[in-house]
Amino acid sequence: MSRHRKKERKHPLTNINTTKDKILEVAIDLFSHKGYSGVSIREITREVGIKESSLYNHFKNKDEIITTIFELFRNEFAKTLPPTELLEDILKNSTIQQFFEKGFENFKEHIDHPKNEKLWRIIYIEHYRNSIARELFLNDIIKNTLSFLEIVFEILIMQKKIKPLRPSLLAAEYQYPMFSMLAEYNMLRFDQKDTSEIENKMKEHVEFFLDTVRVDESTQK
Amino acid sequence: MSRHRKKERKHPLTNINTTKDKILEVAIDLFSHKGYSGVSIREITREVGIKESSLYNHFKNKDEIITTIFELFRNEFAKTLPPTELLEDILKNSTIQQFFEKGFENFKEHIDHPKNEKLWRIIYIEHYRNSIARELFLNDIIKNTLSFLEIVFEILIMQKKIKPLRPSLLAAEYQYPMFSMLAEYNMLRFDQKDTSEIENKMKEHVEFFLDTVRVDESTQK
DNA sequence: GTCTATACGAGGATAGAC
DNA sequence: GTCTATCCTCGTATAGAC
Numbered sequence: 001m002s003r004h005r006k007k008e009r010k011h012p013l014t015n016i017n018t019t020k021d022k023i024l025e026v027a028i029d030l031f032s033h034k035g036y037s038g039v040s041i042r043e044i045t046r047e048v049g050i051k052e053s054s055l056y057n058h059f060k061n062k063d064e065i066i067t068t069i070f071e072l073f074r075n076e077f078a079k080t081l082p083p084t085e086l087l088e089d090i091l092k093n094s095t096i097q098q099f100f101e102k103g104f105e106n107f108k109e110h111i112d113h114p115k116n117e118k119l120w121r122i123i124y125i126e127h128y129r130n131s132i133a134r135e136l137f138l139n140d141i142i143k144n145t146l147s148f149l150e151i152v153f154e155i156l157i158m159q160k161k162i163k164p165l166r167p168s169l170l171a172a173e174y175q176y177p178m179f180s181m182l183a184e185y186n187m188l189r190f191d192q193k194d195t196s197e198i199e200n201k202m203k204e205h206v207e208f209f210l211d212t213v214r215v216d217e218s219t220q221k
Numbered sequence: 222m223s224r225h226r227k228k229e230r231k232h233p234l235t236n237i238n239t240t241k242d243k244i245l246e247v248a249i250d251l252f253s254h255k256g257y258s259g260v261s262i263r264e265i266t267r268e269v270g271i272k273e274s275s276l277y278n279h280f281k282n283k284d285e286i287i288t289t290i291f292e293l294f295r296n297e298f299a300k301t302l303p304p305t306e307l308l309e310d311i312l313k314n315s316t317i318q319q320f321f322e323k324g325f326e327n328f329k330e331h332i333d334h335p336k337n338e339k340l341w342r343i344i345y346i347e348h349y350r351n352s353i354a355r356e357l358f359l360n361d362i363i364k365n366t367l368s369f370l371e372i373v374f375e376i377l378i379m380q381k382k383i384k385p386l387r388p389s390l391l392a393a394e395y396q397y398p399m400f401s402m403l404a405e406y407n408m409l410r411f412d413q414k415d416t417s418e419i420e421n422k423m424k425e426h427v428e429f430f431l432d433t434v435r436v437d438e439s440t441q442k
Numbered sequence: 443g444t445c446t447a448t449a450c451g452a453g454g455a456t457a458g459a460c
Numbered sequence: 461g462t463c464t465a466t467c468c469t470c471g472t473a474t475a476g477a478c
């Protein structure tokens with residue numbers, strides 16, 4: 001496999017080719033530990049191996065660094081949800097267990113990626129100080145995910161796989177526990193503590209939720 | 222009602238008597254907006270109306286200020302859960318709806334208090350940078366609340382009011398959605414946005430959850 | 443317990459040579 | 461695009477008079 005041009009990189013943060021990428025990588029690492037105001041330009045450039053003044057060839061100021069990081073997060077997170085157009089097909093060809101287990105796996109893969117993990121932490125740390133982070137949280141994370149799930153449940157209800165409850169209620173009941181369990185998961189990983197308990201809770205939640213809302217076709221228990 | 226001595230104050234942050242209290246009040250406000258490292262001693266003392274050097278008569282350094290704030294939060298949060306000894310009595314004398322609605326109201330009162338709201342935000346902002354905040358989150362908030370609820374559900378299962386599911390699963394299903402909804406609620410309030418939608422979701426969650434796990438005595442639907 | 447004065451390193455950012 | 465040199469403000473913290 002030969003090395004390709006920038007445009008063809010798989011993950012925008014996995015291959016570091018340019019100084020700008022390197023700055024971003026270091027900034028993400030430092031911000032995710034100490035927060036934006038806890039990290040200085042000096043610290044970033046020292047770690048990158050350039051002088052402070054050189055950084056300003058790539059970013060006009062400190063704020064532009066974190067703004068770029070937020071944009072990066074937005075793009076990465078958007079990839080975790082499959083396009084709505086494909087949904088009906090996907091749902092037709094899988095059981096609801098398969099669908100939610102697959103979705104959970106996808107998401108876990110996303111959040112387990114070291115860079116994404118750090119991006120999430122930055123959002124958590126900055127979401128009160130920085131209004132872009134806050135909007136990202138409220139719109140891109142919460143709202144988009146819930147809207148996506150609403151559509152999922154609408155379809156599943158039409159397909160008679162799920163009890164005819166209000167889709168927005170179902171979406172909330174499924175997703176809100178996930179948000180806080182994921183936050184806890186990320187916190188535990190930060191301290192390199194054992195995550196098996198919270199991972200189990202996530203799986204149990206999916207099971208319990210599906211058991212609660214599923215229309216059981218075979219046994220009609 | 223006459224003014225009493227410090228020891229008898231209702232809320233440790235409502236009456237500001239001493240310079241130390243004033244410093245804490247200002248620090249809480251500033252930290253909750255800009256984070257610990259985003260706020261300087263100069264800024265705090267300017268707001269309080271004293272010189273920088275005077276602050277060091279009350280706190281040995283900047284870190285001691287936030288440590289004190291964390292301790293304050295711990296105490297305030299502990300008040301939101303009724304003592305376990307009284308639980309059985311309380312549960313005997315109320316329906317499960319009443320119990321959970323009352324618990325929710327109590328908690329909402331706690332989090333709506335402006336000072337507590339700020340304390341929560343500080344925990345959110347600092348919980349990756351500061352290990353005390355992180356422990357507070359994992360132990361005092363998450364673990365304690367879940368342990369408390371486990372006991373509640375054990376009792377309710379014994380009283381045949383709730384289906385005989387595993388208490389820890391019930392506690393998780395009830396509480397984890399609450400954590401993230403409360404985070405969203407706090408975020409919306411920060412921007413003074415409308416909170417009626419998320420408040421509704423919280424209420425709907427309690428309803429849905431109770432409907433799911435309740436043993437219906439009268440109709441056995 | 444508050445003040446003035448002071449120390450001194452760290453902060454973001456720019457000008458201009460190479 | 462990187463460097464050296466420089467700017468000036470802000471940062472925490474202390475000494476010592478009142």
